[in-house]
Amino acid sequence: MTGLVEPIVSGDVRAAARLMRDLDDRRPGAVEVLKNLFPHTGRAYVVGITGNPGAGKSTVVDALIERYRAMGKRVGVVAVDPTSPFSGGAILGDRIRMQRHATDPGVFIRSLATRGHLGGLSRSTGDVITVLDAMGFDLILVETVGVGQDEIDIISSAHTAVVVTVPGLGDDIQAIKAGILEIADVFCVNKADRDGVDRTVRDLLHMLELRGAQSARKVEIIKTVALSGQGIDELMGAVARHREANSGESGRARAQARAAAQVSELVKDQLIDAAWRAIRARGGLDVTAEAIVARKMDPYQAADEIVAEVLSSG
Amino acid sequence: MTGLVEPIVSGDVRAAARLMRDLDDRRPGAVEVLKNLFPHTGRAYVVGITGNPGAGKSTVVDALIERYRAMGKRVGVVAVDPTSPFSGGAILGDRIRMQRHATDPGVFIRSLATRGHLGGLSRSTGDVITVLDAMGFDLILVETVGVGQDEIDIISSAHTAVVVTVPGLGDDIQAIKAGILEIADVFCVNKADRDGVDRTVRDLLHMLELRGAQSARKVEIIKTVALSGQGIDELMGAVARHREANSGESGRARAQARAAAQVSELVKDQLIDAAWRAIRARGGLDVTAEAIVARKMDPYQAADEIVAEVLSSG
Numbered sequence: 001m002t003g004l005v006e007p008i009v010s011g012d013v014r015a016a017a018r019l020m021r022d023l024d025d026r027r028p029g030a031v032e033v034l035k036n037l038f039p040h041t042g043r044a045y046v047v048g049i050t051g052n053p054g055a056g057k058s059t060v061v062d063a064l065i066e067r068y069r070a071m072g073k074r075v076g077v078v079a080v081d082p083t084s085p086f087s088g089g090a091i092l093g094d095r096i097r098m099q100r101h102a103t104d105p106g107v108f109i110r111s112l113a114t115r116g117h118l119g120g121l122s123r124s125t126g127d128v129i130t131v132l133d134a135m136g137f138d139l140i141l142v143e144t145v146g147v148g149q150d151e152i153d154i155i156s157s158a159h160t161a162v163v164v165t166v167p168g169l170g171d172d173i174q175a176i177k178a179g180i181l182e183i184a185d186v187f188c189v190n191k192a193d194r195d196g197v198d199r200t201v202r203d204l205l206h207m208l209e210l211r212g213a214q215s216a217r218k219v220e221i222i223k224t225v226a227l228s229g230q231g232i233d234e235l236m237g238a239v240a241r242h243r244e245a246n247s248g249e250s251g252r253a254r255a256q257a258r259a260a261a262q263v264s265e266l267v268k269d270q271l272i273d274a275a276w277r278a279i280r281a282r283g284g285l286d287v288t289a290e291a292i293v294a295r296k297m298d299p300y301q302a303a304d305e306i307v308a309e310v311l312s313s314g
Numbered sequence: 315m316t317g318l319v320e321p322i323v324s325g326d327v328r329a330a331a332r333l334m335r336d337l338d339d340r341r342p343g344a345v346e347v348l349k350n351l352f353p354h355t356g357r358a359y360v361v362g363i364t365g366n367p368g369a370g371k372s373t374v375v376d377a378l379i380e381r382y383r384a385m386g387k388r389v390g391v392v393a394v395d396p397t398s399p400f401s402g403g404a405i406l407g408d409r410i411r412m413q414r415h416a417t418d419p420g421v422f423i424r425s426l427a428t429r430g431h432l433g434g435l436s437r438s439t440g441d442v443i444t445v446l447d448a449m450g451f452d453l454i455l456v457e458t459v460g461v462g463q464d465e466i467d468i469i470s471s472a473h474t475a476v477v478v479t480v481p482g483l484g485d486d487i488q489a490i491k492a493g494i495l496e497i498a499d500v501f502c503v504n505k506a507d508r509d510g511v512d513r514t515v516r517d518l519l520h521m522l523e524l525r526g527a528q529s530a531r532k533v534e535i536i537k538t539v540a541l542s543g544q545g546i547d548e549l550m551g552a553v554a555r556h557r558e559a560n561s562g563e564s565g566r567a568r569a570q571a572r573a574a575a576q577v578s579e580l581v582k583d584q585l586i587d588a589a590w591r592a593i594r595a596r597g598g599l600d601v602t603a604e605a606i607v608a609r610k611m612d613p614y615q616a617a618d619e620i621v622a623e624v625l626s627s628g
Contacts, residue, residue: 031614038612126613168482252607259606259613260599264589266617271585271624275578285574292573293566298352299440299573300345303580310585311625 001029005036011135013108020110023127026273034127037134044076044133046140047239048158050180055166056190059226060235061143065101067232073139076132077109078125080144080154108132124269125154126262153265156183157258159251160242162235164188165204167196181207184219186238192223192231218245271310278309315343319350325449327422334424337441340587348441351448358390358447360454361553362472364494369480370504373540374549375457379415381546387453390446391423392439394458394468422446438583439468440576467579470497471572473565474556476549478502479518481510495521498533500552506537506545532559585624592623 001022007015022030047064049057061077068075101107110128125142132140144154155161163184168191189200204221220238224231246254279285291297315336321329336344361378363371375391382389415421424442439456446454458468469475477498482505503514518535534552538545560568593599605611 035612035614038614039609042609255607256600256603259603262613263599263602263606263616263620264593266613267589267593267620267624268586270617270621271589272582274621274625275581275585279578279581285577286570288577289570289573292577293569295353295356298349299576299580300349300352302577303584306577306581307584307588310581311588311627313625 001027001033002036004033008033008037008131009040009134009136013105013135016108016131016135019131020128034130037130041130041133044129044137044140045160045243046129046142046158048155048161049141049143049164050152050155050161051164051188052166055164056226057143057164060162060164060188060190060224060232061141062101063224063226063229063232064141064236065107066229067236068139069101069104069106074106074137075108076135076137076140077107078128078132078140078142079109079111080125080142108135108137124262124265126265152180152183153261157261159246159254160185160239162186162188162239164190165200166191167194167200185242186235187219187221188231188235189221189223190226193225197223274310274313275306278306278313281309282306315341315347316350318347322347322351322445323354323448323450327419327449330422330445330449333445334442348444351444355444355447358443358451358454359474359557360443360447360456360472362469362475363455363457363478364466364469364475365478365502366480369478370540371457371478374476374478374502374504374538374546375455376415377538377540377543377546378455378550379421380543381550382453383415383418383420388420388451389422390449390451390454391421392442392446392454392456393423393425394439394456422449422451438576438579440579466494466497467575471575473560473568474499474553476500476502476553478504479514480505481508481514499556500549501533501535502545502549503535503537504540507539511537588624588627589620592620592627595623596620 004015004019008019019030019033023034049061051057058079061079065075065077101109110132112125112128129140129142142154142158155163161183163180163186165187167189187204189197189204191197201221201223208219220241222231222235222238224235226232282288288297288302292299292302318329318333322333333344333347337348363375365371372393375393379389379391415423424446426439426442443454443456456468456472469477475497477494477500479501481503501518503511503518505511515535515537522533534555536545536549536552538549540546596602602611602616606613606616
């Protein structure tokens with residue numbers, strides 16, 4: 001399987017897709033390929049994009065792809081879907097628009113399902129970034145739909161984190177979730193042709209002031225109407241300025257934080273895999289769950305047993 | 315520490331708070347208390363409440379507390395905060411309203427931070443529910459702010475899952491996230507005095523039809539203005555009807571799913587704790603991260619080493 005390394009580094013899309021499938025299937029040897037790709041990474045610039053559901057993140061990503069392509073940049077996209085096993089992602093209509101780039105060899109789009117309970121559904125974002133980076137993409141856009149802790153981790157480990165919001169969510173300060181404010185390097189107020197845009201910008205400025213985030217580092221607020229392309233150049237300018245400002249020591253610290261986060265994620269994935277193996281080895285959790293509901297066993301005892309099995313599997 | 319069992323079962327708030335603190339601090343013996351509390355559980359009815367940021371979930375919870383109290387029910391509340399280490403939750407202004415119940419001995423409110431990277435910040439929701447259930451609370455309201463996978467798991471394991479949404483998020487179908495639709499037993503369209511409420515209800519009905527969810531089981535849609543209390547009785551009625559409809563075999567299946575989810579969560583927590591111990595034992599991740607950024611080590615190798623340490627710790 002290490003035969004995949006060379007074609008992937010030369011940008012071979014089919015080899016990359018094959019590796020990602022093998023990673024999804026947990027095929028032995030797939031991680032070995034990642035190890036061999038790793039020395040070829042570190043060149044791509046990763047932009048994380050998150051924000052309120054309904055803020056139009058996919059439209060912003062679509063507009064960014066178009067402009068970066070026009071500049072001759074090759075663009076990889078990782079879209080993290082919070083789809084359930086039921087919906088299969090079909091609900092995410094905005095994704096359809098992005099598909100028009102599917103035939104452009106300078107664009108590679110990969111969707112990832114988020115993990116289900118105890119994880120295990122999807123390969124990690126970090127792995128896909130490793131592959132795209134090794135393939136020589138100049139820019140990697142990582143879009144997450146939603147704002148759970150996992151997604152905050154993903155976005156905050158990007159080189160530049162863009163948080164997309166939208167006017168009209170009312171004066172409810174919860175609309176911008178705690179935790180999101182701190183990770184934003186650039187705010188994008190999309191659908192800026194709507195009423196209330198100035199108020200949204202003012203609220204963001206006010207919150208940035210309250211946190212002193214503005215004194216610590218410059219967070220730009222850019223108004224866009226992604227559907228018509230309005231403001232996208234300004235958004236790219238803000239990303240470029242943030243990149244410039246972080247090329248030195250602070251960029252290095254962030255790269256280390258990113259590496260540490262990736263290691264943590266890999267460790268978590270492997271341990272969760274090990275837990276699933278132990279659970280499958282005991283024939284699943286059905287019998288255990290029945291005994292718990294009948295109050296014949298307690299969940300703490302059951303968990304202790306499974307953990308003991310996992311830890312003795314090494 | 316097992317001396318805490320008896321006072322907690324008698325409803326002693328200070329003993330319960332002490333146990334929760336001990337659980338947070340991972341004090342040895344705290345889990346032993348949970349094991350001993352477990353036979354006293356299974357009586358409380360758990361209502362999960364989630365939905366869009368800004369939909370007014372906390373206001374709905376506040377209104378529910380008031381009405382259930384008026385009926386003489388004792389109410390426990392678990393609020394899961396996605397607060398960052400920076401914000402400490404202070405941004406969540408709506409929570410302040412709930413505090414007016416703090417002096418009512420029939421109400422117990424507990425906030426939980428969500429886990430940070432690799433988890434470990436907070437005790438699990440399941441543990442808190444065990445304690446509140448053993449204390450004899452009739453109803454336990456679990457509110458999660460946001461809609462990540464962890465929170466979907468929490469809410470879908472409740473007896474009744476209420477999904478709160480709000481008019482005016484536009485026609486963007488992403489506003490109701492995939493995954494949320496399937497777990498809703500009751501939809502609450504809050505701020506129903508706003509424009510667009512009928513459209514929101516129509517959209518929900520349409521989506522339920524598309525999924526065939528309505529044919530499989532009845533999902534009620536209730537309009538509320540939680541701030542004024544409007545519609546809250548109807549919401550409680552819908553919860554009661556769902557409870558009634560699930561008292562038989564389907565309720566039993568759900569109880570087992572809940573037990574299995576709790577075991578999975580406990581296993582995950584313990585393995586993540588073990589990972590942290592292994593990482594601390596090697597002096598943290600700083601040196602590793604530096605080596606990775608310098609491309610002297612790859613993250614896959616580093617993760618393999620840590621996992622090997624965890625698995626040999628058993």
